Amino acid sequence: MRSVLAILTAGFVLAACAPETDLSQIDASTGTVPVLAASPDEKIKIVGSSTVAPFSTTVAEQFGAISEFPTPIVETTGTGGGFKAFCNGIGPDQPSISNASRPIKPSEVELCAKAGITQLVEVKIGYDGIVLANAKGSPELDLSKEEIFRALAAELPDGKGGWIKNPHQTWKDVADHLPDMQILVSGPPPTSGTRDAFAELAMEGGAEEVAELAALKESDKDDFVKKATTIRNDGKWIDSGENDTAIVQTLMKNPDSIGIMGYSFLEQNLDRLKGAHIEGTDPTFEQIASGEYGISRSMFFYVKKQNVSLVPGIPEFISEFTQEDAWGPTGYLVEKGLIPLQEDERIATREKALALEIMASES
Incomplete structure (x- = not known):
C-alpha cells in the first residue's frame, strides 16, 4: 500500500510540473507520464x-x-x-x-x-563537390590530390624511412608549376561533414599517390588513415567554424588565402570567387554530376x-x-x-x- 501511495504521489508531482498533462494519463505502475503528441503549432x-x-x-x-x-x-x-x-x-x-x-x-x-x-x-x-576556392583576382590553381596532401599534411615521409614535420611554406614548394604563394587554407572544423569528406576524398586520395603512404596502407591501415588525414597545425590551416560565409569573407580580405567549401557556396559567389581545377577538372555542376570531378560526395x-x-x-x-x-x-x-x-x-x-x-x- 505504501509503495502504491508513493507511485501516485510521484505521478501528482510530475503532473504539477506539466499542467497540460491529464492526470488520467499517469501510468500507475511506474509513476511516469508518457510523451504526448505536440500541439499543431509545434515546429519541426x-x-x-x-x-x-x-x-x-x-x-x-x-x-x-x-x-x-x-x-x-x-x-x-x-x-x-x-x-x-x-x-x-x-x-x-x-x-x-x-x-x-x-x-x-x-x-x-x-x-x-x-x-x-x-x-x-x-x-x-x-x-556536392568539395571546392578549393580563392578570390577572382588571385592566381589560378590546378592541383592534384597528391599536391593537396603534400601541402596540408602534418607530416611527410623524409625519404629515409621516417617522417618529418611538413616543411612546405608556399605552393611552389609543393610543385614547381604552382604559384609562389603562401600556403594559407581556411577550412571547416573536425565536426563538419565537409571536413570529413575533404579528409577522405582529397587527403587520403592524395596520400595513396605517395609510395611510402601506399605501402603503409597495406601494412597498417589505421596508421595510414591517421597519417593521411592529420592536418598541419602550424598556422597554414585555419579552422573557420561551421559558417562557409566566414570563409568567403576571409578570401576577400587575403588574396593568398584558399578556402575549402561546398560547391553550392562557390556557385552562389561566382562573382567574387573561382574554384581550383582538380587534376585538370573544373568544379562545375556538370562535372560533379557526372562524377568526373575528383572531390565530390x-x-x-x-x-x-x-x-x-x-x-x-x-x-x-x-x-x-x-x-x-x-x-x-x-x-x-x-x-x-x-x-x-x-x-x-x-x-x-x-x-x-x-x-x-x-x-x-x-x-
Missing part, C-alpha cells in the same frame, strides 16, 4: 550540416508558406554536432531531422540507440521516425523536399546549388522516404 526542428542547411532552409520556407504547418527551425551545427543533438532523445522538444554531408557513422547510430532512437530514415538528397538528411507521431508535418516536409519541383533537375533547389540524383534514384529514394523505411543497420 532540424540540425546539422552547414552545406545541407541552405537546401533545408529553402524547403522549410516553402513548406511554411504553402502548408498548414509552421516553418521548421533549421540550425547549423555541423554534421557531427547535428548527430550529437539529434541522438539526444525522442520528443517534440528534440530535433526530428539531422542534415548531413556524409553518411551517418556506426558510432553515431550507436549513440542514437543509447537514447532509444532506433528507427532512422536515411534520405539521400543529391551531390553525397548529401543526406536523417529522420527520427519515432518523432513522426509527436511532431506534426514531418511526412509532409519529406514530401516537399523530395518532389520534382524541389530536388529535380529544374527544381528550386538547383538554383541553390544542389546537384540532383539521377531520375531512377530520385524515384526510389522518394518512395522509401515517404514510406518512412528504416535504414538497415550495419552488422
Whole structure:
C-alpha cells in the first residue's frame, strides 16, 4: 500500500510540473507520464550540416508558406554536432531531422540507440563537390590530390624511412608549376561533414599517390588513415567554424588565402570567387554530376521516425523536399546549388522516404 501511495504521489508531482498533462494519463505502475503528441503549432526542428542547411532552409520556407504547418527551425551545427543533438532523445522538444554531408557513422547510430532512437530514415538528397576556392583576382590553381596532401599534411615521409614535420611554406614548394604563394587554407572544423569528406576524398586520395603512404596502407591501415588525414597545425590551416560565409569573407580580405567549401557556396559567389581545377577538372555542376570531378560526395538528411507521431508535418516536409519541383533537375533547389540524383534514384529514394523505411543497420 505504501509503495502504491508513493507511485501516485510521484505521478501528482510530475503532473504539477506539466499542467497540460491529464492526470488520467499517469501510468500507475511506474509513476511516469508518457510523451504526448505536440500541439499543431509545434515546429519541426532540424540540425546539422552547414552545406545541407541552405537546401533545408529553402524547403522549410516553402513548406511554411504553402502548408498548414509552421516553418521548421533549421540550425547549423555541423554534421557531427547535428548527430550529437539529434541522438539526444525522442520528443517534440528534440530535433526530428539531422542534415548531413556524409553518411551517418556506426558510432553515431550507436549513440542514437543509447537514447532509444532506433528507427532512422536515411534520405539521400543529391551531390556536392568539395571546392578549393580563392578570390577572382588571385592566381589560378590546378592541383592534384597528391599536391593537396603534400601541402596540408602534418607530416611527410623524409625519404629515409621516417617522417618529418611538413616543411612546405608556399605552393611552389609543393610543385614547381604552382604559384609562389603562401600556403594559407581556411577550412571547416573536425565536426563538419565537409571536413570529413575533404579528409577522405582529397587527403587520403592524395596520400595513396605517395609510395611510402601506399605501402603503409597495406601494412597498417589505421596508421595510414591517421597519417593521411592529420592536418598541419602550424598556422597554414585555419579552422573557420561551421559558417562557409566566414570563409568567403576571409578570401576577400587575403588574396593568398584558399578556402575549402561546398560547391553550392562557390556557385552562389561566382562573382567574387573561382574554384581550383582538380587534376585538370573544373568544379562545375556538370562535372560533379557526372562524377568526373575528383572531390565530390553525397548529401543526406536523417529522420527520427519515432518523432513522426509527436511532431506534426514531418511526412509532409519529406514530401516537399523530395518532389520534382524541389530536388529535380529544374527544381528550386538547383538554383541553390544542389546537384540532383539521377531520375531512377530520385524515384526510389522518394518512395522509401515517404514510406518512412528504416535504414538497415550495419552488422
